[in-house]
Amino acid sequence: MEVFESILSRQSVRTYDKKDVPNELIGQMLEAAVHAPSAGNIQPWEFIVVKDKNTKKELALAALRQRFVEEAPVVIVVCVNLEKSADRYGDRGKNLYCIQDTAAAIENMLLVATSLGLGTCWVGAFEESKVKSLLNIPERLRPIALITVGFPIPYEKPRRTIRIPFESVTYSEKYGRIFGWIEEKSTEWRLKLRPLEEHIKKLKERMVERKR
Ligand SMILES: Cc1cc2nc3c(=O)[nH]c(=O)nc-3n(C[C@H](O)[C@H](O)[C@H](O)COP(=O)(O)O)c2cc1C
Incomplete structure (x- = not known):
């Protein structure tokens, strides 16, 4: 894909x-995660892969009783190492960069999961x-996301x-100035731009198939 x-x-x-997710697929997701960009290439992320039923139950309770957290075959707990980023970049590292880095890693994971059919x-x-206490997560780490997988x-x-x-949230040169050159173009027109043309065609075909 x-x-x-x-x-x-x-x-x-x-x-x-209900079926399990093979570790090979989880491994591919994590491989994608660690290839994300990070400020100063610090790579502040750490992951805990949870499959145990009781632990997932407790995670679901911690996640304000969101039942699907318990029902997912796998939950990947994504943590950031606050110390790593703070040591190099101070408050900006601790409060901003490490969160951005890890969010990029998470998105990589989600996209690869999609391509693997997960x-x-x-x-x-x-x-x-x-x-933190459920999973013995040390003080220097902050769990920032649970990724349910199945x-x-x-x-x-x-x-x-x-x-x-995007036209509604994009400005030209200065905030508030409409991004005029794209305004008059339709979504259809934009999606025809190469190299997306072929991908979109395939997608549309698949969507038609799904509707049948
Ligand atoms: C930072 C963040 C936190 C989220 N937290 C939850 C959550 O606690 N429970 C949930 O069901 N979905 C959660 N979501 C998923 C969003 O609801 C979802 O991405 C959004 O509605 C867009 O839908 P889509 O992912 O299907 O495109 C979260 C997403 C992000 C990025």
């Missing part, structure tokens, strides 16, 4: 097939202190979320 296809087909999946959901609503159930397609068009 090409990268743009993966971006467009990724959506949060919250119902999963469903994921990025869960940010959880009590950090509960997750094979989606084919007949339970999640509803597509809608995006604000």
Whole structure:
């Protein structure tokens, strides 16, 4: 699956097939994660892969009782090493860079998961202190996301979320100045730009197939 296809087909999946996710696939997700860019190449991320039923149950409780966290075959707990970033970049490293770095790593994971046929959901609503003590996470690390992973159930397609068009959130040169050159162009026109043309064509064909 090409990268743009993966971006467009990724959506949060919250119902999963019960079958296990092979470690090889989890490994590919993590490989993608550690190839993300990071400030000063510090790579402040660390991961805990959870498959144990009881631990997932506790994670779901910590995640404000979001049941699908318990039901997902795998939960990847993503942590940032605050000390690593703070040592090099001080407060900006601790409060901004390490979070940005790790978010990039997470998105890499989600996109590769999609290309592998896996469903994921990025869960940010959880009590950090509960997750820390449950998983023996040391003080220097902050858990910032739970990524639920599993094979989606084919007949339970999640509803597509809608995006604000980029023209509505993009300005030209200075804030507030409309990005005029693209304004008059339709989405159809933009998607015809190469090299996306072929990917979009394939995507559209697949969407038509799905509707049948
Ligand atoms: C930082 C962050 C935190 C999120 N936390 C949750 C969460 O706690 N529970 C949940 O069900 N989805 C969570 N999501 C998923 C979003 O709801 C979802 O990405 C958004 O609605 C767009 O839908 P899509 O992922 O299907 O495109 C989170 C996403 C992000 C990026």
